[in-house]
Amino acid sequence: MSAISRSREKWVLLFPAILVLSLITVLPFLQTVWTSFTDAEITAREQQVNWIGLENYIWALTDPDFLEALGRTMYFTVVSVGLEGVLGIAVALLLNQKFRGRWFLRVIIILPWAVPTIVNAVAWRLIYHPDYGALNSLLLQLGFIDSYTSWLGDPDRALNMVILADVWKNFPLVAYIALAAMQTIPGDLLKAAAIEGAGAWKRFHSITLPWIIGPMLVVLILRTIEAFRVFDIIYVMTRGGPSDGTKTASFYVYQEYFSYLRSGSGASYAVVVAGISAVLILAYYAGIRRDQRGA
């Protein structure tokens, strides 16, 4: 086959994929960028759409509510991904030990991952229920609290409770990847270190951690990208409340579009969110390259 026909064939093979992705993602994204420079609204009647330059962006970047939502999203992202990282590594260390019943734990750990996001949100909302929730009942019966508490009713606490639910669902993925990385550590390396008198912490710190840091970095950045766009669990558990205490960036844009019907300004918020995501995505690729060079 000639080089030219091979190259043409490459594009024939790629064409359907490029077509689908262009129509469903790339073009809508460009449309969103364009809309962000206009005063468009979502309405059934004919409307005059005006080009208003950077006005939406100036508004967005000086809007304290939006900036707070961004800050809240970063808090959610950093705390949940941080906890998932620590818990994931701890669980992997445990599952890498030999003990009776280990196979059982290794199997069931996948269950939280398998629970659909919405079911997870609904289940934890019931667990946190202020009047009949399992958490209240458990803590009361164990004597940790004197009376039932509205876990999701306090704006300062609600986000942390949502984070706990999110961590429960997402730590298995991190744990499995940490475990897979740990299993590639040559046993002799750890044995030799132990013989030379390195304690458990020293071995973890100077052998295990550097060995798994590459894959961990990549999976944690991936989780960061996912956590940053958090919407589903918020929608079901709190609808952004109470008093906006859990209103994250995606939820903010969603309301700007579908509650206030302001597509122009909503689009500018969306583009700001997309810009931050783009930085994270570039960090992800940098992480992959680093990981490959290291491996």
Add this chain to the structure above:
Amino acid sequence: MHRSLFASFALYSAALLLTLFTLAPLVWLVLMSISSPNDLTSVPLNWWPTEVDLSRYGHLVDLNNGAGHRFLAALRNSLLTAGGATLIALIVAVPAAYAFSRRGASLALLFVFLATIMMPPITYVLPLYEIFGGLGALNKTTTLIIVYSAMLLPFATWLMKSNIDVLPVEIEQAAFMEGASTAFTLRRVVLPLALPAIAATCMLSFLVAWDEFFYALIFTSDLSAKTLPVAIADFSAGRVTDYGVIASVGVLATLPPAILAICFQRFIVSGLAAGSVKG
């Protein structure tokens, strides 16, 4: 290596704690689904049901019951949407993966593919909503299938590419020597060899589509297209006062992915690892 008594104790305590943390919310969800409404609203809770009540599951699979009708319609929509999107994504992804693996298509393009699913859906949703609205295509399973196939495509391409990479290239070359076309070779040589990879990719894609909520929430409005996640969010938003019903819908929606995850754990874990870590 021998462990001290203390180390063993610590190890088994940690294992027990992890088991409780992992299973407690799930066990409680199942218990809620079979407890009577009275047990669920007592303070403090009646943890173990006074009598096992399976009636909610009976109602949910009964088309003549209001909740059952909603549940079964959503189940049908979810199966059609996730199944259809998986099928389309795979049909489009396999040739693309072959181009990346064997025809020297630039990996930068694959990274662009992957970047499209890493962007928040909120950046695509409004133009899609307006376009589909203009075409009169909102609240249709077909619309969700199209959107979902774009969502599944990059990951499926990536997984299939890394699997085709490790197939022996000699067999394909032999087929080309015999004068076979690329289409023929793909269908008759590559596909049979890649069957396990295709099965794994299908399963992961199906699970992702089964889980999707955001687009379904915005693009569907009634039982003709609403998927299970949207129906569950509706159930929990107050139309139902018996928490046991919400719990039983949750249990039923979790069963298919949970069974797949347990049975095909090795597949899934290595697929996820490949998707998130390997370059």
